[in-house]
Amino acid sequence: MAGFDVVADRRQVRRHIGLTGQFAAVDDLQTGEENLRMMGRLAGLPGREARRRATELLERFDLAEAGRRTVATWSGGMRRRLDLAAGLVGRPSVVFLDEPSTGLDPRSRQAVWEVVTELTGSGVTVFLTTQYLEEADRLADRVAVLDGGRVVADGTPARLKEQVAGQRLDLVLADAAAFEEVARLLGGRVARRDRGRLTIGVATDGSAAQVRALLDEVDPARWAVDRFAVHRATLDDVFLALTGHPAEQPDHDHENEQGKEPANV
Amino acid sequence: MSSIGRHLDRSSAGWGTVPPAGWAVVADWSTMAGRCLRLTRRNLDAILTSLALPVMLLLLFVYLFGGAIQTGTRYVTYVVPGVLLLCAGFGASMTAVSVTNDMTGGVIDRFRSMDVAGASVLAGHVAASVVRNLASTVLVFGVAFLIGFRPSAGPLDWAAAAGLLLLFILAISWLAAAVGLLARSPEAAGGFSFLIMFLPYPSSAFVPIDTMPAWLHGFADNQPVTPVIETLRGLLLGTPVGASPWRAVAWCLGILVASVAVSGVLFRRRTA
Numbered sequence: 001m002a003g004f005d006v007v008a009d010r011r012q013v014r015r016h017i018g019l020t021g022q023f024a025a026v027d028d029l030q031t032g033e034e035n036l037r038m039m040g041r042l043a044g045l046p047g048r049e050a051r052r053r054a055t056e057l058l059e060r061f062d063l064a065e066a067g068r069r070t071v072a073t074w075s076g077g078m079r080r081r082l083d084l085a086a087g088l089v090g091r092p093s094v095v096f097l098d099e100p101s102t103g104l105d106p107r108s109r110q111a112v113w114e115v116v117t118e119l120t121g122s123g124v125t126v127f128l129t130t131q132y133l134e135e136a137d138r139l140a141d142r143v144a145v146l147d148g149g150r151v152v153a154d155g156t157p158a159r160l161k162e163q164v165a166g167q168r169l170d171l172v173l174a175d176a177a178a179f180e181e182v183a184r185l186l187g188g189r190v191a192r193r194d195r196g197r198l199t200i201g202v203a204t205d206g207s208a209a210q211v212r213a214l215l216d217e218v219d220p221a222r223w224a225v226d227r228f229a230v231h232r233a234t235l236d237d238v239f240l241a242l243t244g245h246p247a248e249q250p251d252h253d254h255e256n257e258q259g260k261e262p263a264n265v
Numbered sequence: 266m267s268s269i270g271r272h273l274d275r276s277s278a279g280w281g282t283v284p285p286a287g288w289a290v291v292a293d294w295s296t297m298a299g300r301c302l303r304l305t306r307r308n309l310d311a312i313l314t315s316l317a318l319p320v321m322l323l324l325l326f327v328y329l330f331g332g333a334i335q336t337g338t339r340y341v342t343y344v345v346p347g348v349l350l351l352c353a354g355f356g357a358s359m360t361a362v363s364v365t366n367d368m369t370g371g372v373i374d375r376f377r378s379m380d381v382a383g384a385s386v387l388a389g390h391v392a393a394s395v396v397r398n399l400a401s402t403v404l405v406f407g408v409a410f411l412i413g414f415r416p417s418a419g420p421l422d423w424a425a426a427a428g429l430l431l432l433f434i435l436a437i438s439w440l441a442a443a444v445g446l447l448a449r450s451p452e453a454a455g456g457f458s459f460l461i462m463f464l465p466y467p468s469s470a471f472v473p474i475d476t477m478p479a480w481l482h483g484f485a486d487n488q489p490v491t492p493v494i495e496t497l498r499g500l501l502l503g504t505p506v507g508a509s510p511w512r513a514v515a516w517c518l519g520i521l522v523a524s525v526a527v528s529g530v531l532f533r534r535r536t537a
Binding site: 011014015017018019021023024025026027029030034038039041042043044070086087090 | 289292300303307308370373374375376378380381
């Protein structure tokens with residue numbers, strides 16, 4: 001970890017990491033500024049430096065105005081931003097974020113994304129877990145997909161998408177009977193299904209030959225498919241293809257790891 | 266923009282190197298003590314409990330019960346050491362609650378992820394506890410003087426009394442920290458106050474032991490609070506103390522050492 005042995009150099013490791021969990025790990029009865037200053041002192045900064053760092057982080061996270069009020073009076077999104085700031089006080093080189101954007105308002109989520117991008121831009125390794133595959137796609141250089149506690153795939157988002165299928169063919173079916181029939185024919189190959197819109201998605205490489213073959217296969221009589229569209233695959237499609245169940249199910253976690261320097265975890 | 270990720274200048278800033286463990290522990294400890302005192306200041310209930318209650322208890326004993334109790338001296342003179350220990354009990358229960366709050370809250374996870382000595386977290390609570398208790402002790406002495414407490418102690422006696430009080434407060438603050446680690450909820454930790462606050466009653470704190478039923482004498486004579494009370498009274502009023510000072514110091518040191526050891530084990534277990 002960051003070039004240190006996690007057992008022998010435990011203290012050095014702790015000095016080089018920043019951790020932010022799902023629940024705000026700050027004192028409600030201290031002000032935002034006091035919380036950050038305390039973390040700075042604990043990270044080994046001298047008093048004046050800790051004060052400067054606290055001011056700097058409050059400004060960066062758009063908390064300067066609230067900085068002198070106790071955290072008990074803050075909104076949930078503000079607390080999460082403060083928590084994130086607290087994890088960065090000691091200028092860690094590896095940052096762990098456990099579902100940093102879960103339950104955040106759009107403004108705070110945007111702030112989290114900006115911070116992650118900045119961190120990776122400056123050479124910090126960010127290790128973040130998320131349930132939102134869109135977030136992973138947007139932020140990560142390298143994604144590991146976890147299913148039932150096992151890594152089922154690992155690579156850049158683009159590579160993962162190619163690995164599974166570059167594109168997704170969405171078929172809009174004529175009626176419910178056609179929908180059932182095509183779903184049955186495709187079986188495990190169905191990447192996405194939307195009964196309300198009579199739409200079934202299936203992985204494809206996007207070539208005319210394959211699309212034609214697929215259409216012939218599912219609809220030899222040429223009546224079941226009304227329209228079709230080809231989309232670039234999303235990480236949702238990758239997840240589905242890899243795990244055989246939709247990403248919305250609660251029993252999966254999705255983890256992505258990113259940074260200019262790959263983390264040696 | 267660059268402010269967050271500017272980690273590469275760590276080596277030039279001079280604090281990238283790990284300071285000697287001993288110094289770092291002291292620095293962490295004082296940061297933690299400052300934190301606990303700040304949290305106390307923000308907690309109005311805690312301020313009321315630790316400052317107003319002791320004074321109310323003193324007035325209650327002196328003016329409501331005191332008239333009916335014969336101790337051979339003015340009752341205010343007799344009762345001051347007892348009220349002081351009662352206050353220390355209140356203070357300790359508050360410490361237990363705040364330790365439990367920390368252990369069940371999220372902030373301990375952050376401390377664990379940082380290079381912070383576990384001992385400094387507890388020692389910070391204990392330091393704040395001692396400061397709170399000293400404040401209430403000074404207040405009780407002040408009010409006691411106002412209502413007629415006139416000790417005959419010289420400077421040396423005062424110093425010895427202050428030292429013993431400090432040792433007692435330190436011992437039960439660590440005991441409270443251990444209880445705080447043991448309790449699974451702040452309410453459970455608060456229940457501890459009941460036990461510790463009850464302890465001064467079956468002692469010589471408020472009434473002479475020989476006025477109690479005979480079967481209680483064995484307990485009252487041999488429990489930790491009695492020798493502390495007898496020693497304080499002896500030092501402040503010049504009454505004979507016998508072996509009480511040694512027994513008092515032995516009790517306090519025993520509780521202190523045992524509590525520090527037990528809290529060390531419990532803390533490691535809770536944060537493992």
